[in-house]
Amino acid sequence: MPEYRQDPLSQRWVIVGSERSSRPQEFVERTDRPSDLNCPFCAGNEEQTPHAVQIYPATNGRAKTFPWQVRVVPNKYPAVTTEVPASPTSQNGSLHRHEIGFGQHEVIIESPEHITSLSELSLADQVLVWRAYQDRLRTLRQDGRFKYVQIFKNVGAAAGASLEHTHSQVVALPWTPPDVQSEADRFGQHQTKTGRSLLTQIVEEELASGERIVAQSPRFVAFCPWASRFPYQVCLAPRKQAGTIEQLQAGELSELATIVGEVIGRIERALARPSYNLILHTEPFDIGSHDHYHWHIEIFPRLTKAAGFEWSTGCWMNPQPPEQAAALLRESGLSPAS
Amino acid sequence: MPEYRQDPLSQRWVIVGSERSSRPQEFVERTDRPSDLNCPFCAGNEEQTPHAVQIYPATNGRAKTFPWQVRVVPNKYPAVTTEVPASPTSQNGSLHRHEIGFGQHEVIIESPEHITSLSELSLADQVLVWRAYQDRLRTLRQDGRFKYVQIFKNVGAAAGASLEHTHSQVVALPWTPPDVQSEADRFGQHQTKTGRSLLTQIVEEELASGERIVAQSPRFVAFCPWASRFPYQVCLAPRKQAGTIEQLQAGELSELATIVGEVIGRIERALARPSYNLILHTEPFDIGSHDHYHWHIEIFPRLTKAAGFEWSTGCWMNPQPPEQAAALLRESGLSPAS
Numbered sequence: 001m002p003e004y005r006q007d008p009l010s011q012r013w014v015i016v017g018s019e020r021s022s023r024p025q026e027f028v029e030r031t032d033r034p035s036d037l038n039c040p041f042c043a044g045n046e047e048q049t050p051h052a053v054q055i056y057p058a059t060n061g062r063a064k065t066f067p068w069q070v071r072v073v074p075n076k077y078p079a080v081t082t083e084v085p086a087s088p089t090s091q092n093g094s095l096h097r098h099e100i101g102f103g104q105h106e107v108i109i110e111s112p113e114h115i116t117s118l119s120e121l122s123l124a125d126q127v128l129v130w131r132a133y134q135d136r137l138r139t140l141r142q143d144g145r146f147k148y149v150q151i152f153k154n155v156g157a158a159a160g161a162s163l164e165h166t167h168s169q170v171v172a173l174p175w176t177p178p179d180v181q182s183e184a185d186r187f188g189q190h191q192t193k194t195g196r197s198l199l200t201q202i203v204e205e206e207l208a209s210g211e212r213i214v215a216q217s218p219r220f221v222a223f224c225p226w227a228s229r230f231p232y233q234v235c236l237a238p239r240k241q242a243g244t245i246e247q248l249q250a251g252e253l254s255e256l257a258t259i260v261g262e263v264i265g266r267i268e269r270a271l272a273r274p275s276y277n278l279i280l281h282t283e284p285f286d287i288g289s290h291d292h293y294h295w296h297i298e299i300f301p302r303l304t305k306a307a308g309f310e311w312s313t314g315c316w317m318n319p320q321p322p323e324q325a326a327a328l329l330r331e332s333g334l335s336p337a338s
Numbered sequence: 339m340p341e342y343r344q345d346p347l348s349q350r351w352v353i354v355g356s357e358r359s360s361r362p363q364e365f366v367e368r369t370d371r372p373s374d375l376n377c378p379f380c381a382g383n384e385e386q387t388p389h390a391v392q393i394y395p396a397t398n399g400r401a402k403t404f405p406w407q408v409r410v411v412p413n414k415y416p417a418v419t420t421e422v423p424a425s426p427t428s429q430n431g432s433l434h435r436h437e438i439g440f441g442q443h444e445v446i447i448e449s450p451e452h453i454t455s456l457s458e459l460s461l462a463d464q465v466l467v468w469r470a471y472q473d474r475l476r477t478l479r480q481d482g483r484f485k486y487v488q489i490f491k492n493v494g495a496a497a498g499a500s501l502e503h504t505h506s507q508v509v510a511l512p513w514t515p516p517d518v519q520s521e522a523d524r525f526g527q528h529q530t531k532t533g534r535s536l537l538t539q540i541v542e543e544e545l546a547s548g549e550r551i552v553a554q555s556p557r558f559v560a561f562c563p564w565a566s567r568f569p570y571q572v573c574l575a576p577r578k579q580a581g582t583i584e585q586l587q588a589g590e591l592s593e594l595a596t597i598v599g600e601v602i603g604r605i606e607r608a609l610a611r612p613s614y615n616l617i618l619h620t621e622p623f624d625i626g627s628h629d630h631y632h633w634h635i636e637i638f639p640r641l642t643k644a645a646g647f648e649w650s651t652g653c654w655m656n657p658q659p660p661e662q663a664a665a666l667l668r669e670s671g672l673s674p675a676s
Contacts, residue, residue: 004653005565008540009521012652014565017659079647079655094543095536096564152646160645171647179652183347198433202346205432226434227343227352279650298650306644307498308490309417309509312617312636314350314517315342317417321355 002080002101004175013178015079015101040076041165043067043112050074053106054135056128066112070128072136072170078105080171104140104172108132109165116164117155117273119264126257129168130245133280134253136170137246141285146172148180148284156275158302168278176284184284188291197241199294212326214266217259219252224322224329230300231320232271232329234263237296243283244295260297263329267301270332274301340418340439342513351516353417353439378414379503381405381450388412391444392473394466404450408466410474410508416443418509420483442478442510446470447503454502455493455611457602464595467506468583471618472591474508475584479623484510486518486622494613496640506616514622522622526629535579537632550664552604555597557590562660562667568638569658570609570667572601575634581621582633598635601667605639608670612639 005016040048043066056070057063080103110129111121118126133151140149150171154161176184190198206212206223214234215222222236236259248256260278267276277300283293310316343354378386381404394408395401418441448467449459456464471489478487488509492499514522528536544550544561552572553560560574574597586594598616605614615638621631648654 007563007565007567008536009524009563010517011520011524012565012567012654014567014654014656016565016656079657095540096543098565150647150650152650154645158643160643169646177651177653179348179650182349182652186347186349198346202433205434225345225347227345227350227354227436229345229350229352277646277649279646281650300649305496305498307492308507308615308617309488311615312490312517312619313488313515314520315515316350316352318352318354319417 001084002078002103004099004101006097008095008097011178017101039114039163039165041107041109041163041167042114046071049076049107049109054132054139056132058112059124068112069125070111070132071109072132073107073109075105075107075169079103080105080173102145102174104146104170106136106170106172108136108168108170110168111166115166117264117268118153118166118278119261119268120166123254123257123261126261127250127254130248130253130257133168134246134248137244137282140170140172141246143172146174147286148173148176149282150177150180151280151282153276153278155277156302158275159277161275176286180281180284183281184287184291184293187293188288191290191292197292197294199237199296200239200241203237203239211323214326214329215259215262217255219255220259222259222263224326226322228300228320228322228325229316229318231303231318232267232325233298233300233322234267234329235296235298236260236263237294241292241294243287243293245280245282260299263299266329266332267299270328271301271303274303276301339422340416342437342439344435346433346435349516355439377452377501377503379445379447379501379505380452384409387414387445387447392470392477394470396450397462406450407463408449408470409447410470411445411447413443413445413507417441418443418511440483440512442484442508444474444508444510446474446506446508448506449504453504455602455606456491456504456616457599457606458504461592461595461599464599465588465592468586468591468595471506472584472586475582475620478508478510479584481510484512485624486511486514487620488515488518489618489620491614491616493615494640496613497615499613514624518619518622521619522625522629522631525631526626529628529630535630535632537575537634538577538579541575541577549661552664552667553597553600555593557593558597560597560601562664564660566638566658566660566663567654567656569641569656570605570663571636571638571660572605572667573634573636574598574601575632579630579632581625581631583618583620598637601637604667604670605637608666609639609641612641614639 003016004013006013050073052071052073054072055068058066058069080101082104084100084102137149140146151168153168187198203221212223220238222234225235279298281296287293341354342351344351388411390409390411392410393406396404396407418439420442422438422440475487478484489506491506525536541559550561558576560572563573617636619634625631
């Protein structure tokens with residue numbers, strides 16, 4: 001049974017054990033990758049995953065070939081599970097704080113075909129993925145048992161992916177994780193102090209300077225953060241404050257899919273298709289409306305490895321100045337003519 | 339010029355740029371390893387590293403073959419440098435806090451021969467490495483310009499090492515990093531509240547339960563922490579509170595080298611010589627004597643990869659319950675007879 005445990009020295013929370021737990025040799029790094037024949041995410045292999053909780057049909061001529069375009073399924077090896085009591089919190093009376101690992105862990109399969117990056121999808125199909133993000137956030141918010149939903153992509157083995165077929169993960173938690181709560185608190189404090197969103201101010205400063213801008217569109221800006229902890233880290237945010245992507249309309253979603261696809265494309269061309277992570281930062285469900293959380297996306301290729309210094313100090317070493325990273329990503333155009 | 343920068347959203351500090359900065363292709367993962375012929379850490383290649391700041395001669399018969407056994411040199415590609423002003427702090431008036439990257443970055447070369455793990459050294463030579471840790475801590479404390487010294491080992495490419503020849507790194511900082519300060523604060527709070535060391539209490543609870551103990555000796559205990567964030571993570575601590583290893587006498591140092599060697603040996607046998615990190619947690623130099631920091635060592639093989647969930651939430655997923663990890667490490671004896 002998965003469990004949330006808090007380390008008394010670092011006060012870090014860890015989800016320990018779970019369906020993912022198994023024998024030691026399973027942790028050894030695997031270099032072999034599944035072919036599309038035995039990929040559980042490919043159309044035709046639906047029986048290898050749990051029953052879908054949501055399906056988005058293929059559009060245009062593809063509907064004849066594929067029964068679905070995007071498919072949301074419970075994670076077969078969940079880190080947290082709804083099959084345990086949501087409460088009560090248990091305590092063993094010592095220094096060891098822990099709680100039962102209640103939560104919901106899902107996978108968004110982003111294509112019926114065996115492709116390995118979001119950037120290989122048509123724009124319409126990329127929009128469907130963002131539509132699925134919106135729908136899962138709305139559904140899990142309405143569920144009432146969850147306080148926060150983390151949506152993220154691990155692309156490539158170096159980014160922690162075990163399957164290469166393009167997909168996202170959704171983890172719904174009955175509590176707000178510490179780093180998310182700290183960020184929300186900082187948005188609230190900045191709002192109280194200055195009357196505006198911290199990220200709006202950052203975006204304006206980035207636009208004024210220009211040296212770390214990677215891409216922009218009428219509603220969105222992508223830049224390499226001034227204190228990037230990873231080389232080529234990109235933050236993508238709406239120019240105007242909003243706590244979540246749930247209210248974005250069709251046209252806005254299309255614009256978002258376009259600029260995210262552009263950023264991923266630039267990273268893939270500049271760095272020969274590296275492994276990367278994509279993280280959606282969205283508001284905790286119980287945040288006060290006055291706290292003005294400002295949603296954003298982080299995308300970073302996995303080129304360097306966190307090592308002894310980072311694990312110990314919480315301070316990061318990034319050999320690549322973000323000004324240089326942004327310049328290289330800007331140069332990595334969409335086509336020779338761009 | 340390296341720079342400390344603080345991210346306004348996460349408040350994370352990052353050391354940006356440095357001598358390590360270079361062209362993008364240098365970040366691409368290298369699988370080729372240097373042979374001992376061109377290894378800059380091997381005896382005979384001393385001119386490939388900066389001049390040694392400290393040298394420990396080989397003992398016994400080896401002195402005829404090798405000019406030194408342990409050699410401490412400035413890092414040729416330092417993350418921080420003493421070649422910049424130690425002050426003043428510069429601020430650019432926006433949200434972007436930063437400071438010049440003053441600091442000292444050294445390498446402890448642990449053997450004249452091309453070996454790849456501490457566990458291959460004789461006990462006497464392992465003790466010399468701990469002697470070097472002690473001496474660097476004392477020297478850098480006396481220097482007066484530093485507030486904290488982080489000593490750590492990255493062993494193997496997956497742990498962030500760029501060279502396989504056994505070595506440690508020493509980073510002296512003019513400030514106390516955030517995670518170290520938080521831990522020190524927690525020791526202080528627990529001491530005030532209960533009159534004793536938080537880690538002494540943890541060690542006593544671990545000994546009472548026994549299920550997470552990996553190894554023990556008269557003065558030291560090694561266990562898998564109750565909320566380990568990594569599979570097979572081991573914490574090694576003295577039974578009695580002490581802020582630093584600087585005062586350990588010869589016999590204590592030998593006992594420490596023995597139990598650290600035993601833990602590394604158990605990990606290497608249980609997991610087919612994985613990459614691993616070793617971190618020394620020691621007191622900040624300006625800590626109050628009433629705060630009773632309790633030094634300890636963390637050792638963890640690099641089997642899983644931090645991915646989107648961890649980078650975003652600050653909460654970790656560890657599929658391996660530490661009780662199971664400790665049992666497997668206990669079974670991984672020193673010899674068939676043990």
